[in-house]
Amino acid sequence: MKTYDFNDKYIIDLKSEMAIETDNIQVSYGKNQAIFDTSLKFPRFKIISLIGASGSGKSTYLRCLNRMNDKIATVDGKIMYRNVDINDPKTNVYEVRKHIGMVFQRPNPFAKSIRENILFALKENGIHDKNELEERLEMSLQDAALWEEVKDELDTSALALSGGQQQRLCIARSIAMKPDVLLLDEPASALDPISTSKIEDTVQLLSKNLTVIIVTHNMQQASRISDYTAFFHMGHIIEYNETRKIFTKPKIKATDDYISGDFG
Numbered sequence: 001m002k003t004y005d006f007n008d009k010y011i012i013d014l015k016s017e018m019a020i021e022t023d024n025i026q027v028s029y030g031k032n033q034a035i036f037d038t039s040l041k042f043p044r045f046k047i048i049s050l051i052g053a054s055g056s057g058k059s060t061y062l063r064c065l066n067r068m069n070d071k072i073a074t075v076d077g078k079i080m081y082r083n084v085d086i087n088d089p090k091t092n093v094y095e096v097r098k099h100i101g102m103v104f105q106r107p108n109p110f111a112k113s114i115r116e117n118i119l120f121a122l123k124e125n126g127i128h129d130k131n132e133l134e135e136r137l138e139m140s141l142q143d144a145a146l147w148e149e150v151k152d153e154l155d156t157s158a159l160a161l162s163g164g165q166q167q168r169l170c171i172a173r174s175i176a177m178k179p180d181v182l183l184l185d186e187p188a189s190a191l192d193p194i195s196t197s198k199i200e201d202t203v204q205l206l207s208k209n210l211t212v213i214i215v216t217h218n219m220q221q222a223s224r225i226s227d228y229t230a231f232f233h234m235g236h237i238i239e240y241n242e243t244r245k246i247f248t249k250p251k252i253k254a255t256d257d258y259i260s261g262d263f264g
């Protein structure tokens with residue numbers, strides 16, 4: 001296995017308005033440190049891919065951004081969202097997740113109707129106005145490119161949908177809350193190429209209104225859809241730059257080896 005100097009890194013200096021940023025994040029599972037000193041800034045209305053080999057820490061880092069590691073790991077450092085450190089234990093985690101949504105690798109709709117999958121969390125969060133609920137239902141399904149396929153069967157079970165449709169329903173469920181940031185953990189890895197392409201189109205449309213941070217193993221996908229890409233290696237951020245530059249002219253040898261398949 002090749003070894004690389006973790007101090008040899010390049011992080012782009014971004015100046016635009018940020019949706020969320022992390023300052024010296026460290027994550028440990030018991031004695032095992034999975035993320036070291038990671039400071040990254042994610043600009044508003046952009047798509048950012050997190051890439052790296054299996055076990056490099058991409059999902060661990062992503063999960064920090066809406067406090068999904070709270071019960072399984074120790075997370076030190078700051079995560080700034082709207083001038084608030086959301087990693088502070090005093091910050092209400094349910095409030096955080098209203099603004100920073102997440103969709104996982106495997107579609108996980110509730111065993112309820114398509115309609116209730118969208119409306120459940122809204123009602124739980126105190127939205128009861130019928131017009132508002134109907135509006136959010138249609139808006140989120142439209143934005144997740146699912147409306148035309150399901151508008152006549154909103155009261156049938158979500159579990160009857162195909163895997164790709166279920167994943168778009170999970171995206172719709174997240175965006176119905178009108179989050180600022182959407183975290184996607186390999187959302188298309190369990191899907192066929194046509195469903196994958198629909199998810200990619202959806203993600204690109206969504207970035208008009210929110211910031212998307214996506215973990216992907218698929219480098220073509222990262223280069224097709226993202227504005228910026230962050231490369232992780234063994235828990236260290238090695239390179240963060242415009243996607244075009246990462247894939248055409250990486251500045252760091254480890255990144256170059258990874259994207260050219262000459263790694264490990």
Ligand SMILES: Nc1ncnc2c1ncn2[C@@H]1O[C@H](COP(=O)(O)OP(=O)(O)OP(=O)(O)O)[C@@H](O)[C@H]1O
Nearest residue numbers: 029034052053054055056057058059060061072217
């Ligand atoms: N729940 C957990 N408990 C203990 N260790 C974990 C847990 N989740 C991840 N790890 C460890 O943390 C490190 C980073 O794993 P992580 O899943 O974040 O990497 P990844 O880059 O997302 O990998 P993959 O691409 O395979 O999903 C690995 O050493 C992994 O074994």
